[in-house]
Amino acid sequence: MxxxxxxxxxxxxxxxxxxxxxxxxxxxxxxxxxxxxxxxxxxxxxxxxxxxxxxxxxxxxxxxxxxxxxxxxxxxxxxxxxxxxxxxxxxxxxxxxxxxxxxxxxxxxxxxxxxxxxxxxxxxxxxxxTFQENIFVKRKRKRVMIVGAGEAGGLLIQSFKNHPSSNRVPICLVDDDSHKLGRKINGVPVLGNRDMISFLAYGKKIDEIIIAIPSINKKDLAEIIHECKKTQCAIKVVPSINEIKEFTGNIQDVLLQKMRQVNIEDLLGREPVDLNIEEVSSYIENKVILVTGAGGSIGSELCRNIGRFNPSKVVMLDISEENLYNLENEWKIHYPHIPYETVIASIREEDRLREVFATYHPDIVFHAAAHKHVPLMEKNPGEAIKNNVLGTWNLVKVAHLFNVKRFILISTDKAVNPTNVMGATKRLCEMIIQGINEVSSTEFAAVRFGNVLGSSGSVIPLFKKQIEQGGPVTVTHPDIIRYFMLIPEAAQLVIQAGAMAKGGEIFVLDMGEPVKIDKLARDLIRLSGFKPDEDIKIEYTGLRPGEKLYEELLMAEEGLNNTKYQKIYIAKPMKITMEEIEEKIEILKEVLDKEDKEIIKALQTVVPTYHTSNDLF
Structure with a gap:
């Protein structure tokens, strides 16, 4: 009307x-x-x-x-x-x-x-x-610098001029294209390149910097954000090209309304994974895929990515009903055409696993279920062995029995020269994979990578909670470093490695440059609008049980071979027989009802590279 x-x-x-x-x-x-x-x-x-x-x-x-x-x-x-x-x-x-x-x-x-x-x-x-200050309308507007004198930057300027309610006035642009220097975009001058961001921000009294380059790669974005952080300005980023495609409506509105705060993922500079669609599709399409730990950070992301390749069914197995319930609701929205089953089960129970495999007959198994929290596993070594080692042992036996085509174990950099219970149990899981692969028609392989940013139990959720509470933010050591990758990136590389598996490999993912946890905490405080050590204090609490200052991605005796994918390598497999594996399993079973000290001692026996820092010794 x-x-x-x-x-x-x-x-x-x-x-x-x-x-x-x-x-x-x-x-x-x-x-x-x-x-x-x-x-x-x-x-x-x-x-x-x-x-x-x-x-x-x-x-x-x-x-x-x-x-x-x-x-x-x-x-x-x-x-x-x-x-x-x-x-x-x-x-x-x-x-x-x-x-x-x-x-x-x-x-x-x-x-x-x-x-x-x-x-x-x-x-x-x-x-x-009425756009400019002090002409007809007297009001304070944010003085904005726009990084990127391209189409997006021009549209953003138009949008500010068409929407005075945004309370922003563009003062200048910066761009690395020297041909644009001194010229104007919609009346706003281009005054320099990215190296002049902090100088111009101070000289022009800039309140906010907006990075308006939708096609920018992650590495360049991280470098520009690093320059912007030298100022006291708020930092915003326009949507990427892929994000813009998802939105409907006028492009000016999209750029203005979908601008977002810089997040910690932007600072890593990790590039998106370019999957070989044909190769991945060939081993997932029309197959029954089982994912253990499906409700967890990695397991759920694996399910989301697997859904893209039209499996005949996805079996999501987890012990947590809440996690599975949330994943099931999400699946119904995004993949309503792909059959799925949510299965509440523990990998500790071999008989239950046999029931699941007999019912669904999976072709491929991604094994992500594990206890991963290092300090908690130091205090509960028996539980780490029951879940990580014996649970994996149960799963590989059942996978072998039911002639699963391919089995991919999710491992960790903490398995390399482990100094903690969690890492030692995952190292033994890698041994199990390589041992059983020698006698099974199933292709068993493992994928090893470092910390996943934003996963449950990682430092980011902890830091964010501490910042919300006003601090302090607790860092174990000022020099501690870790490798990080994004959850979607890790899941996609696992799936790609799975396509390459022939059996017995330990795939090592390229984790990029190590990140200092202290710097990560400070960056997160700044991104939250506070100043480290002034608004939010940082406290150093000392290394926790089982922690070391740095993680390694491969063992000294392992070589590292390139693959056709830049981000995936293969570690030289170790020689181990099933008889040796079974002997190690029996040693651990015998000590499970004994004191923690005996359990850790037995774990050292079966994993020779494990050197504990546990206070029990």
Missing amino acids: KSNIRKIGIFSVDIILINLSIIIAYYLRFGLRMPLDYLKVYFQMAVFVTFIKLLVFYYMGLYRPIWKYAGIDEIINIFFMVCIANGMIIIGIYFLSLNVPRSIYVIATLIDLFFIGGTRFIKQIYNRL
Whole structure:
């Protein structure tokens, strides 16, 4: 109803303006001495002239644009439609030999341009007049620097000018293209490149820096953010190209409304994974896939990515009903066409696993279920062995029994020269994989990587909670470093490695550069709008049981071979027999009901590279 009333109102205004332009044209031509004959002809032609002009305007799309986003294209279109409409009327006058000076409609063309164009752009004109501070409207606006003098930067400037309510005024742009230096984009000057960000921010009293390069790669984004962090400005990022494609609506609105705060993932500079779709599809499509630990951070992301490749069914196994319930609800929304089963089960129970495999007959297994928290496992070594080692032992035996095609273990960098119970148990799991692969038709392999940013139990959720509470943020040691990757990146690389598996490999993922946890904490405090050591204190609590200052990604005796994928390597497999594996399992089973000291001692026996730092020794 409102839309129809608005359209009628617009038509009515245009009818008035069309006729008013002719009256003004007569006045400009004759003044107040207009001959009555001309006036009589005008009244006879008024309906016809009005109809012709409205018809041309409608046919050429005058009533379709959203005018608050209009630009040069719409101005050109108005020019052509006004000229065509008045030209048609002049031609009609000529052929009908009407007593009307043709100059009237030449003048009317100019007046139509002013009236028809002016009414469409009046809101934009008003916004521009009131845009700058201290002209007509007195109010404080954020002084903005835009990084990126491209199309997105130009659209963002237009958006600020069309939406005064954003309370932003663009002061300058920076861009690494030297050809743009000194030029203007929509009236805003390009004053330098990224190296001048901090200098310009200080000199121009900038309040906010917006990175407006949707196509930017992660490495360059991280470098620009690093420069921006040298200032005291708030930092925002426009959506990426892939994110923009997901949104509907005008691009100016998308850029303005979907701007986001810089997050900690941006600082890592990790590039998205480019999966070999054909290779991955060939081993997942129309297959039954079982994921253990499916409700966890890695397990759930594995399920999301597996769903992209049209498996015949995904079996999601976890001991946590809440995690599975959440994943099930998400699956129904994103993959309603792909069958799934949510299975509550523990990998500690071999009989239950046999039931699951007998029911669903999985072709591929991704084994992500594990106890991963280092300090907790130091205090509960028996539980770590029951879940991580014996649970994996149960699973590989059942996978072998049911002729699973491929089995992928999710391992960790903490398995390399382990100094903690968790790492030692995962190292033994890698041994199990390599041992059973020698006697099984199933292709067993492991994928080893470091910490996953934002996963449950990682430092990021802890730091965020501590910041919300006003601090302090606790860091174990000022020099402690860790390797990090993003959850989607880790899951996708695991799936890609799975496509390459022939059996017996330990795939090592490229974790990039190590990150100092102290720097990570400080960055997160800044991104939350606070100053480290001033607004939020940082406390150093000392290394926790089982922790070391740095993690390694492969053992000293392992070589590292390249694969056709830059981010995936293969560690040289160790020689171990099933008899040795079974002997190690029996040693651990015998001590499970004994004291923690005996359990850890037995774990050292079966994992020779394990050197404990546990207080029990």
